[in-house]
Amino acid sequence: MMNLGIYVQVPFCQTKCTYCNFHTGVVSLGRFAPYVEAVCREIRGHRELYRAAGIELPAEFGSAIVDTVYFGGGTPSLLEPELLGRMIGAIRQSFSNEFIEVTLEADPETVTAEKAEAWVAARINRVSFGVQSFSDQELAATGRMHRRGDIYRAAGILRQAGIRNISFDLIAGLPFQTAESWRESLGELGKLGPEHVSVYVLEVDEGSRLGLEILESGTRYSAGAVPSDDAMADFYEAACAFLGDLGYHHYEISNWAKPGSESHHNLKYWRRESYLGFGAGAHSFSGSQRWANAHDAAAYVGAIETGRLPVEQLETVTPESALEEELFLGLRQLDGINVGRIEKKYGVGLGKRFEALEAAGLVERRGNVVRLAPARLSVSNEVFVELMR
């Protein structure tokens, strides 16, 4: 029997944060219900829609049990709970299910007691908060809608409603962030004691307004106040030490959990287990194929309304790319990879690929297990670049 994860993309936000490189948009509230209706149609009709789009689900999907659901975005907590409930209802009608984890990404300022109660009633049992920082200056500079006070208020409401599994996201590298403000954000997080923490280092690329400005030396989005790469690496290392001292298990490069609160859903991505993504821009992996829906929400809704799934990328996973994924995704997990198992599965020898990395102290090898060197996690990108040469 196969366990299956379902991801639902809600690509709407109240504003666009300056560092955001996701395909999300600010739309009128009237667009929410038609979008949710399209997602429900995709969920209910996925088999026919996939067939028409050239996607073949392996036989084991016939008996798959959905045990994790993840509403990501965007800001899914903007939706009325009734709309979220409709999508959960469509999943329950369309798949065998035994939910162990139903996650909702939420922005702190969108949380109300009424919504939190309705989320619990709809079987949402995990909330992932886009906290990013406890500094109002950093939040304001990046266009976030919430302020420090909203974080305490929202966390209290969720606990009151009975949500026992809360995750906080922090970003290392926001404009105006200093070693002191970073320590303070970590300290406040520690006081609130979420079950799970994700720490991301600011991504600088052309996909966000801030990233573009950093690359082109502009001034509008406070690019000049972004900490240096070395400072960001220091912040990440400070988080590793601080969260470790608090007893969090560092299980993936960017993720920590109190023991037993590791994200069941996200582990599926790193372990190459199957998941189906619904909604605009959602990605899916069946074990043999990967595909993504069209990013544009209006185009997605229009296509679904005419009975067509707008697939933008559909690729069959070759043995070569499966091997690369095993290495790249597997090494993100701090437990590392079992090289012997992978060599046997793919009929390859991997010793040479790790020799230089081991000599440079970037990875450690114990018997068959290779893992990123704990002291060099902040430069893990170097390892991946070397590994894929």
Ligand code: SF4
């Ligand atoms: S709330 Fe999240 S998804 Fe929305 S614009 Fe900000 S960073 Fe992007």
